[in-house]
Amino acid sequence: MSKSVSQCEQAIKLCGTEDGTSCVGAYVVCNTIFNKTAELAGDKNYYDIRKKCQGSLCYDFSNVENLLNQESVKDALGVGNIDFVSCSSTVHEAMIMDWMRNLEVGIPPLLENGIKLLVYAGEYDFICNWLVRVKYESSGRAKDCHNYLTPPKPPDHNHRHPHTTPPHTAEAPRRANDTTNAQKLDLPNHCSHEL
Known part of the structure; x- marks a missing residue:
């Protein structure tokens, strides 16, 4: 292997x-x-x-x-x-x-423009697991952007979660797009990245 x-x-x-x-x-x-x-x-x-x-x-x-x-x-x-x-x-x-291209380079411009990302990578997901997401955040390449990203390990989730528990899952995109909450979060004006 x-x-x-x-x-x-x-x-x-x-x-x-x-x-x-x-x-x-x-x-x-x-x-x-x-x-x-x-x-x-x-x-x-x-x-x-x-x-x-x-x-x-x-x-x-x-x-x-x-x-x-x-x-x-x-x-x-x-x-x-x-x-x-x-x-x-x-x-x-x-x-x-x-599939094998570095699409990570497209993330910084989104975050720098205040676009929040909802990353559905769950605790029990084999294909889209949360470990890569944690590695990216802890690498220091997404400095000052924590308010723009979803929690590192949504508990009990996977990327088919909307299929298995739709009412609960519908809350995440709603909260991510709620501009009222975003204004209360004191979000940074920019994010710095090292790619």
Whole structure:
């Protein structure tokens, strides 16, 4: 596994300098780590490691698919004849070249302009876990920005949390976008970053 991590790190660096197909190569190399880990974990739910994965996406999204594929809903959304799917392999494949790019460089301008970020990375999430978020904040690269970022480890959360506990989860985006609260928080005018 450590050999795979080293190869992944090198492939990511190459993606950062060369772009293009090297980013696809980085995705393939690094994804082997995820696949090996998932294989060792067994049938764990990617979004909540306390549960078993049931079905191809670990959850049943048929109600959402049925709703969004109703003609009246499609007409209201103005999407024409496009069928909604919960997870599109076409979209996934089109984004593969972006997975290993350093998208962190886009965060500072957002924070510097007072845009608050709601990062859904939970305590029990295998794919989007809170440890990377804590590492970023503790690295000193997001100085004076704590009021713009969500708590480092939302307790009992994962990035499918809106699906499993919708009423409770709806509060987080509402609070993050509440300008009344933001004015009371004494937010800094800027954030400094070291990338």
